[in-house]
Amino acid sequence: xxxxxxxxxxxxxxxxxxxxxxxxxxxxxxxxxxxxxxxxxxxxxxxxxxxxxxxxxxxxxxxxxxxxxxxxxxxxxxxxxxxxxxxxxxxxxxxxxxxxxxxxxxxxxxxxxxxxxxxxxxxxxxxxxxxxxxxxxxxxxxxxxxxxxxxxxxxxxxxxxxxxxxxxxxxxxxxxxxxxxxxxxxxxxxxxxxxxxxxxxxxxxxxxxxxxxxxxxxxx
Numbered sequence: 001x002x003x004x005x006x007x008x009x010x011x012x013x014x015x016x017x018x019x020x021x022x023x024x025x026x027x028x029x030x031x032x033x034x035x036x037x038x039x040x041x042x043x044x045x046x047x048x049x050x051x052x053x054x055x056x057x058x059x060x061x062x063x064x065x066x067x068x069x070x071x072x073x074x075x076x077x078x079x080x081x082x083x084x085x086x087x088x089x090x091x092x093x094x095x096x097x098x099x100x101x102x103x104x105x106x107x108x109x110x111x112x113x114x115x116x117x118x119x120x121x122x123x124x125x126x127x128x129x130x131x132x133x134x135x136x137x138x139x140x141x142x143x144x145x146x147x148x149x150x151x152x153x154x155x156x157x158x159x160x161x162x163x164x165x166x167x168x169x170x171x172x173x174x175x176x177x178x179x180x181x182x183x184x185x186x187x188x189x190x191x192x193x194x195x196x197x198x199x200x201x202x203x204x205x206x207x208x209x210x211x212x213x214x215x216x217x218x219x220x
Contacts, residue, residue, distance in 0.1 A: 004037070004040060004041065004044075006171050007031070007033065007037060007038075007041050008040075008041040008044045008045060010031065010039070011027060011031075011041050011042075011045065011064070012022065012045060013055075014027065014065055015065065015066050016066060019059070019064040019066075020065065021060070021063035021064065022063060022064050022065065023062060024038060024042075024062050024063065024064060024065050025062065027064070028175065031213070034036060035065075042057070042059060045057045046059070049066075052069075052071075053069060054068060054069050054072055055067070055068065055069065056068070056069050056070075064210065072158065091118075091120065091121045092120075092121045092124050092125060094114065094121070095110060095114065095118050095121035095122060095125060095146070096121075096125055096130060096152065096213060097167070098110055098113055098114065099125070099131055099146055099147065099148055099160060100148050100152065100164060101164065101167045103134075103145075103146065103147040103148060104135065104137075104146065104147045105145065105146060105147075106137055106143040106144060106145055106146070107122060107144065107146070110122070110146075122146070128149045128155075129149055129153070130148065130149060130151055130152040130155060131146045131148055131149060132133065132146070132149050133145065134147040148161070149189075162200065183219035
């Protein structure tokens with residue numbers, strides 16, 4: 001295999017593995033190649049990914065990135081979006097389960113359990129009003145604490161947190177399935193949605209670790 005052909009293949013592999021845009025200067029630095037060599041490799045990749053090919057090479061603002069051919073956006077979206085939505089839902093449900101069982105809990109504590117960033121899940125749960133800030137932890141930096149809301153119980157058809165199934169069992173079922181509707185209808189207890197006018201008051205979360213504040217708009 002010729003040196004230039006190998007270099008083109010290496011850059012192709014880098015872009016495929018990265019997913020996101022990769023600065024050309026970074027490629028040159030790490031591969032220890034000249035501008036002429038990288039420009040030639042780019043031209044070869046552009047020729048390869050043209051016409052009816054399903055992949056396009058984007059060359060924008062001194063960065064390279066693979067993208068799908070816009071001619072095929074409809075079948076790609078129809079296939080990929082349900083998979084992404086299911087994965088996002090699993091992430092959200094997993095985060096909700098952790099908060100429900102461990103509350104009050106901070107963002108960093110959630111991420112320590114999940115071993116991954118939880119910004120998206122927490123933001124979504126806040127938007128859905130399934131969790132809420134309940135104070136700040138009495139520790140360095142006084143990070144925000146989160147707890148579940150009445151809406152969390154209504155969403156999962158629970159009258160109290162005491163009705164939650166076993167923690168490990170719930171996480172396993174969340175991993176096996178994928179939607180809030182499936183989890184609530186198939187795996188959590190089958191009860192009527194909580195009605196504050198007819199049902200007795202349900203147990204609230206223990207928020208003894210929370211430090212109430214007049215204003216809790218700041219994130220940790």
